[in-house]
Amino acid sequence: MRQSLLALLAKEPAHGYELKQALETIFGDAYPSPNIGQIYVTLGRLEKDGYVRSVDVEQANRPNKKVYYITATGREALETWVEEPTEGPRVRDEFFMKLVLAPMTGLSDRMALVNRQRRHYLALMRDLRELAERTDPANRVALLLIEGAMLHLQADLDWLERCQEDLP
Amino acid sequence: MTADAPVVRAVNLVKIYQTGGLPVPAVRGVDLTVEAGEFVAVMGPSGSGKSTLVHMLGGLDTRTSGEIWLDGRRADTLSESGWAVLRREKIGFVFQFFNLVANMTVADNVELPALLGGVSPRQARERREYLLGELGLADRAEASPAQLSGGEQQRVALARALANQPRLLLADEPTGNLDSRNTRDVLRLLGKVHGQGQTIVLVTHDARVASMADRVVSLLDGQIVDDGAIPKSRRRPLGAAGDVVELRS
Incomplete structure (x- = not known):
């Protein structure tokens, strides 16, 4: 979560809820929907470590909102992570x-x-297949994530077969 | 032939190969019943007897002992020509290898079983257009099999197997040569025809294909070690809060 929030903030400053929405849009339904509380906790830690800073932005008729932006240290940490x-x-x-x-x-x-x-694995595979069918074909990221999960599940099934053959 | 007879009933089916030396049992006492409209996936390690089993069910391999009943009719005692008639009337087959007729176009390959089955040329053509369309092959109708890739030939073989709307579809690794996208087309078509009541018995390693089935039969060393429905997953419905993928947090 730390790195994905840093990466999103390296693109542009944002407040917590925008980050949650961005993650959901990019990764689609296969991604465990991030908890807003968890996002704020993570942002707090990143701020404490000096990777991000925040400013209060005044809003008409609403409470101020906290907009986060990445620091030079944060950008360095992100580069290390990527490389x-x-x-x-x-x-x-x-x-x-x-x-x-x-x-x-x-x-x-x-x-x-x-x-x-x-x-049980086949039941999970059926869920993944149905999820893929419901996913917008234009969302390559979400579909690849689902395909990755399917390939892992296939490997688990193959391994299961090997276990059945070789364990008495 | 009665309406409520199972489409497939195998009783204590045995196949022993003897090529030269010692006899090798491939299928060792399989009992299997498939009701009309059921989709059964047969899984198991290579050498477990899956292919031999479906080949026997289609009369392409003779049984050593046991009984095979198709649509309420005893079939294991049929002659080779008796099997040929039965297959033409009731069974669609898809193999790992494709067996398309080389000097006929894709369209003719697909229409042939329907024409042999006695439907009108117009119906055969409409069915062919529907099946090739579903499999993304509409523009390959006039090609000859040699001009197709392995994956295309495999899909044509599936279209041919379904041309006659057979009582039983038997398939042996029908997605063995296909990439993801072509596999998706095949899965969608299998799902559709199954939804229309097509009975399917299908051997596969591919869990995506197997997960289409109502029921999975697992073979090990020529025997059935598991036979039962694929359960509903106990996980909460996906799509709202997906927990399919755990990305590092």
């Missing part, structure tokens, strides 16, 4: 833990676990 390679995803799979450990306790057998998980 460094991004960590790849790590396998940290809760299901795999279950699959390996649960049979040892006699709580479940692996076949049943894998079968249930496969059906």
Whole structure:
């Protein structure tokens, strides 16, 4: 969240609610809708770290609104973030833990676990497919995000198959 | 042939290949019933017997033992020509390889099964135009198969399989050669014909395709290890507050 807010502010100064709207517009429905409280907390931390500053802007008939803008330090931090390679995803799979450990306790057998998980993944895939169908075809960003989630899910299913083949 | 008979019923179906040395069991006692209008995805690792199973259901591979009933009629005892008639009348097939007739245009390839099935040339043409249109191939109708890419040929094969509005559509990896966009066209068409009541049994690795199905059958070592409906996800409906993707916070 820190970096995405910094990136949006590097484009132009904005207040908290505008940042929330910008994230929603750019990433579409696949993106977990950011909580406005979380945005203000993050902006507060960025301000404390000297990455952003804010000014109060007077509004007719309304309370003042706080507009944030990026500082030189903030811009440097953003540049570092953009230029460094991004960590790849790590396998940290809760299901795999279950699959390996649960049979040892006699709580479940692996076949049943894998079968249930496969059906669950397919249900998730159906949700993603329906989400993609509902998404504006012009919104390339949102569609690519959904496609990324689908590819990860396919990899999870392939891995499940390997587990079923190789774990007794 | 009765109205309420399942479209497919396989009873203790077995296939053992023997090529030279030891017999290799590919399918080991499969029981499978598919009701009219159902869409069943068959999944499983390679070598688990998925392709052999659907090939037997279409009479393209003989069973070693067990029974196959299609539309209430015993089919495993049919002769090769008996199967050929049954396929022409009731079954549409899509393979990993396409089997298009090389010296006929795309349009003729798609219309042929419908014409053989006895519909009028006009109906055959309208159905062909509809199917090729749905698959983004309207402008390829006059091409010959050799002029098409692998992905285009695969979609033509799907159109051909559906031309006759068969009682049963059997498909083996129908999106194996397709990129994302073409896969989307195929999925949309499968969804449409399924919505119109088409019975489908489809082998796939592709979870996007499998997730179209009502039911998933999982094979392992030639046996069914799971057979059941794909559940509704317990997650709150997507679209309002998507939690599909967790971007680093």
